[in-house]
Amino acid sequence: MEKFISLTGIVAPMDRPNVDTDAIIPKQFLKSISRSGFGPNLFDEWRYLDHGEPGMDHSGRTLNPEFVLNQERYQGASILLGRENFGCGSSREHAVWALLDYGFRVVIAPSFADIFFNNCFKNGVLPIVLDSSTVSRLFTAVETTPGYRLTVDLLAQRITMPDKDSIAFEVDRFRKDCLMRGLDDIGLTLQHTAAIRAYEERRRAEAPWLFTNLPE
Amino acid sequence: MSGMTLYDKLWESHLIREDEAGTALLYIDRHLVHEVTSPQAFEGLRLAGRKPWRTSSILAVPDHNVPTTNRSAGIKDPVSRTQVDTLDRNCADFGITEFSMLDPRQGIVHVIGPEQGATLPGMTVVCGDSHTSTHGAFGALAFGIGTSEVEHVLATQCLIQKKSGNLQIRVDGKLAPGVAAKDVVLAIIGKIGTAGGTGYAIEFSGAVLEALSMEGRMTVCNMAIEAGARAGMIAVDDTTIDYLSRRPYTQQVDLWDRAVNAWRGFVSDADATFDKHVSLDASALAPQVTWGTSPEMVTSVDGYVPDPDQEPDPVKRDGMCKALDYMDLQPGTPITEIRPDHVFIGSCTNARIEDLRAAAAVSRGQTVAAGIKQALVVPGSGLVKQQAEAEGLDRVFRDAGFEWREPGCSMCLAMNADRLAPGDRCASTSNRNFEGRQGQGGRTHLVSPAMAAAAAISGHFVDVRDTAGR
């Protein structure tokens, strides 16, 4: 996983609540057995006017000029601004892979769905929760200022605006640490192998039915 | 000290360690695997030279991509086929129990786990699928995980988690004939919203839940995720034990009495405290129908499509306008005047035997209306299908003009060939009415099985209470 320390980037607004993972990456693209290559299909049904299928050459497709990410001023955006309950619905991690592959490293919203929130941290994407009035203020700023950029500093837990004003944000300590060091948490967990084995031993005696083999 | 909630008990009994900030290592008892969210996890495992920690904890099944017709011909779509083949290969390589596509026990992962008795009270159950909350109906802590977490569980049998809050949802009263578990959970989501349960584990309780069968309880817990909660659960009682006593895998539980005794402890203590309470009385509850593109956009069948102008919150109002536009509905339209052209009876929410019985009861001796282009019945598993056929339900459906299919996810998410065309309107027993969920441009109305069948017969939504009482 790529480290996240700080980033300055263009902000793109996704102004609707309940943006679900089906919208972020439609189901036909879940058939891939790889982790990469989802960027061209991020928000596929909103982004293109024609229907996309895996394996197509997406460069020749008709873009929807109305869709926010297709507008010139948001090209190269790395920070996505969203509304309530961002990332709800299906657990598909492909949604985060698609955001990352497209170039987003930060998503800011008043609230996130739990599984999506978790999946972000596993892939080096930083989800930031800010209160709705701050998010609304950012929406206004982004929409009225072409090329609007923010600086997100994970170490200091601060977002700095172009006028140097800044906003503090919360992040779980363990997750911050993993993100800043780009750590693989499987390796971390395996440091506790002895504790896991001891737990299993105890449970096998207490509740043996949890360990019976499933028949073929 | 106050007592513990069911969730507290499940959490504590699986805790291996916890740091001062509350980051915990939780042991996982049962890992369910399907073809869509697992290939990258197995790949990661291989790349790191790791092996599954405990293969006996894993049960795998292909369900999302499988065709629901003529299975012996294999899967036509090469991309879908690769995904199913990849699961078969991963399971063979690592010695994991899999019900492959042609196995009579194959079905939707959340239907077969409980059906086989692979889901037990007191377990932690995970799957790379958000509707894993279904298994909470057994007094288990069950939740969906992402692919990185699937790999983490494969490699370590554990997950890194933070504890959620305790949310109690009590549903009291008695359901009217024709009103089902699906209506209860849709009404709950309508009340608390799709983010109402975010950050919480929900325990559903009250007279209505106690009276529900295991099938009904699974329908309710299935949609906990649609209320924003990763996990939904229900205390163990006689209904739970009775259901479990008839499962293939529990036949192997020697120590049955000892197990049952332990299972009965998976209830909240009388003096347990919850962080948040929601209660509703369901005695006057009408069948529910969603009108928008989020499960919280729901109303009673005797209600109307709402008017965004009446909504004070500008973000919500805008969301409603977008939804009505997508759904092609006018504010003020009576729900009973909405005419679906497709009907889908299936999914992990409503494709168990009881659901098929409820739909068949409405369809018996009737004919699907002329305006319906397609009416599908997709059983949740091969065993549900066998049972339904033994009861003659397939004949009831076929005689009425429904198509009777092979088990799988099918049109719930349309990864296989079963999907809506742009503009199609579907009465569906599934759990998500998101834009494009059942096919790009398709419009979904979530309802119960009886309501879906009645819409197929009438050609528009009807209040099944009118006929159910008779």
Ligand code: SF4
């Ligand atoms: S039936 Fe639908 S919701 Fe359930 S597991 Fe399959 S795709 Fe997911």
